[in-house]
Amino acid sequence: MNSYHLDHLQHLETEAIHLMREVAGEFERPALLFSGGKDSICLLRLAEKAFRPSDLPMPLLNVDTGHHFPELNEFRDRRARQLGAKLIIRTVEDAIAQGIATPSPGEISRNRLQIPTLLAAIEEFRFDCCIGGARRDEEKARAKERFFSFRDSFGQWDPKNQRPEIWNLYNGRLNPGENMRVFPISNWTEMDVWEYIQREQLEVPAIYFSHRRKCVRRGGQWLPVNALVPPKPAEEVRDLVVRVRTIGDIISTGCVESPATTTSDIIAEIAAARVTERGSRADDKASEAAMEDRKKAGYF
Amino acid sequence: MNVPVDILRFNTCGSVDDGKSTLIGRLLYDSKSLMEDQIEALERSAAITGGGQINLANLTDGLRAEREQGITIDVAYRYFATPRRKFIIADTPGHVQYTRNMVTGASSANLSIILVDARAGVIEQSRRHTAIASLLRIPHLVVAVNKMDLVGWSEQRFLEIRAQFEEFLPRLDIKDVKFIPLSALNGDNVVEPSAHTPWYVGPTLLGHLETVHIASDWNLTGFRLPVQWVNRPHNPTDPALHDFRGFSGQIAGGIVRAGQKIIALPAGIVTTVKQIWTYDGPVQEAFCPQSVTLVLEHDIDISRGSMLIGTDHLPGASTQLQAEVCWMHPRALQSGRKYLLKHTTHTVQVAVTDIVSKLNLATLEPELAPAELAVNDIGEIRLRAAQPLVFDGYATNRLTGSFILIEPNTNATVAAGMLLPPAEIVKPENGDYVI
Incomplete structure (x- = not known):
């Protein structure tokens, strides 16, 4: 191995920095979607690597579903302050109040309601590009999406009509009203994300690590008991030592029993894992094409 | 725990029903890269539509339209790792009308796998895919002769197909070609060596993917830095940054060292690299494909689209x-x-x-x-x-x-x-x- 060699994380990093800078070079009004979750934590570090010593040339944007874990929001706000970045938050509650989003009865998560909220924020700030932390290994529909994912003026993704992406040449040209979603960590796996968090010594919200929590057994998962998830009379409730592997809506994010208290523990746990990350998200189990349908409607 | 040392990117191509998706499914399944919920999802759809038979192709045929039509309509990316390497697969479809997707999937690949149905042998699609791989100068090629079980594991049939390829390969510019007889459906010579091919002494497909030499696939002669973004802090609180002006980009060729002369094009002006700035601190040298920010000795007019080059191996x-x-x-x-x-x-x-x-x-x-x-x-x-x-x-x-x-x-x-x-x-x- 000569000295002019990049290991797999360095390869993924330089690819992602290149994508970030292409966004800064080609778009007028980009935004970076930052939730405080582990994938977008990596995105922020990559943005620092791409743009320092300058300020980040884009604000952070978060769509708050009102079903977020409070630990996540606290972390999100703190991290944005540390970076000196502008953080824009738009809430699903407000979108419902304004009639932009309309919940249907019995809807389990607010994933669908995020869509009109996000699209309204894009319109409000006239963002022409949103950088997101989606990864192709997460889900089948994501596996088919480009780095530069073109969205029409309704925010829709057309999987059959994507722009070819050749070498590292990305076509970011848009007509008015159209939008680009850019996913710099498309090629990263869950393992890469944790290895990167470890290498860069990135702070992550405490709920990723093992802690004691009251959980209720529902739909084959342990859901965290909270104001939005009250246990029903016949349901089994237990005090467990758990962590979350992926953070979504608080009413559908399953906790996994785990003793992992450090990033190294988590890496060891993933190496031995027998289910995928999204196996703990009820929203993706709704149907085999759940994500495909959401993305076609404008989901990130 | 073993950490994979590098990444191999490969793509698969073949015509419809050559078994590409099955092959990828087999690689994932046999290398134990599949998780229980993915296997469960396969079983669920097998119970509904497949008469109970697990279909490995369902792992990659992700979109509803594809499952309904039983074809792959776009490039799908898959990831797996062994202790030796991390792999990125671009599954590219074989229909004539989707050649553009093959080009998309193959352009950044280190290696292409061309699938051939042992019964059909070389068809126009095989030539087309091989020609595209050659045109894109993909450094390594594997011809996977699939469905060997359906030709009775005949060595003679394997050699015939190899001869059909060797007839047109000299007209193309491909340096490294490997032929492997296999059955994706049954897993022969994919991850585990097959008992049916005692006459084949080469590696299994995965064995080859793990060991093929890719370290020299990047260009390290002739420094090139296409400028992506001019890095100029606005109102910096640190006074040392008041005059900071850096040129950010991904090195597209060669090596750059602090203190060396470079030429800024199209202006054609020669200057010196004052500093190679990175977030992790300044470095003495950087190489393709690293992303860096160069600070130059002179304040010259450089913007996105300019190219910084070394003084030898001129473009x-x-x-x-x-x-x-x-x-x-x-x-x-x-x-x-x-x-x-x-x-x-x-x-x-x-x-x-x-x-x-x-x-x-x-x-x-x-x-x-x-x-x-x-x-x-x-x-x-x-x-x-x-x-x-x-x-x-x-x-x-x-x-x-x-x-x-x-x-x-x-x-x-x-x-x-x-x-x-x-x-x-x-x-x-x-x-x-x-x-």
Whole structure:
């Protein structure tokens, strides 16, 4: 191995920095979607690597579903302050109040309601590009999406009509009203994300690590008991030592029993894992094409 | 725990029913890269639609439209790792009309797997895919002769197919080709060696993927840095940053060292690298494909689209370009049409002045002066650019020798282009920078 060699994380990093800078070079009004979750934590570090010593040339944007874990929001706000970045938050509650989003009865998560909220924020700030932390290994529909994912003026993704992406040449040209979603960590796996968090010594919200929590057994998962998830009379409730592997809506994010208290523990746990990350998200189990349908409607 | 040392990117191509998706499913399944919920999902759809038989192809045929039609309609990316390597797979479909997707999936690949049905042997699609792999200069090729179980594991049949390939391979520019007999459906020679092929002494497919030498796939001669973004802090709180002016980009070739002379193009001005700035601190040298920010000795006019180069192994610079293109759009290319050409970080207007030839994929011979290039055609064209391009021949450098064409107004990406070697190299006439 000569000295002019990049290991797999360095390869993924330089690819992602290149994508970030292409966004800064080609778009007028980009935004970076930052939730405080582990994938977008990596995105922020990559943005620092791409743009320092300058300020980040884009604000952070978060769509708050009102079903977020409070630990996540606290972390999100703190991290944005540390970076000196502008953080824009738009809430699903407000979108419902304004009639932009309309919940249907019995809807389990607010994933669908995020869509009109996000699209309204894009319109409000006239963002022409949103950088997101989606990864192709997460889900089948994501596996088919480009780095530069073109969205029409309704925010829709057309999987059959994507722009070819050749070498590292990305076509970011848009007509008015159209939008680009850019996913710099498309090629990263869950393992890469944790290895990167470890290498860069990135702070992550405490709920990723093992802690004691009251959980209720529902739909084959342990859901965290909270104001939005009250246990029903016949349901089994237990005090467990758990962590979350992926953070979504608080009413559908399953906790996994785990003793992992450090990033190294988590890496060891993933190496031995027998289910995928999204196996703990009820929203993706709704149907085999759940994500495909959401993305076609404008989901990130 | 073993940490994989590097990444191998590969793509798979073959025609419909050659078993590409099954092969990928088999690689994932046998290398234990599948998780219980993925296997569960397979079983769920097997119970509903497959009469109880698990279909490994369902792992990659992700979209509803694909499952309904039983085909792969776009490039799907898959990831797996063994203790030796991390793999990124681009699963590219074999239908004639999706050649553009194969080009997409293959352009950044270290290796291409061409699948051949042992019963059918070499068909036009096999030639087409091999020709594209050669055109894209993918360093390594594997011909996976699949469905060997259906020809009774016949060594003779395997050798016949190999001979069919060797008939046209000399006309293509491929350095490293490996032939492997296998059955993706049953897993023979995919991850585990097969008991059915005692006459085959080579590695299994995974064994080959884990060991093929890829360290020299990047270009390390001739420094090139296409400037992506000018890094100039606004109102910095740190006074040391008041005059900071850096040029950020991904090194597209060669090595750069602090203190060395470089030339800024198209200005043609020579200056010195004062510092190689990175977030993790300044470094003494950096190489392709690292992303860096260069601080230069002199304050010269450089912006996105400029190219910083070393003083030896000079590139070409011209408004007259000649290239091989793969046409990707239903609206055919005719001579005289105008497009936007994106090369590295530089987008420029071009006119197609001439269609020199079109590649006949049955004979692999060029047909001279065709009327047009239709979708999925490959041909050689001449272009005239509104500003000079600083470039290398694609054979020398994949990153500074490639471009895409974009149709104005619709913004569709209509072609992938590979530049032929420049007729003239850059002559830096201005000499050293003088204030």
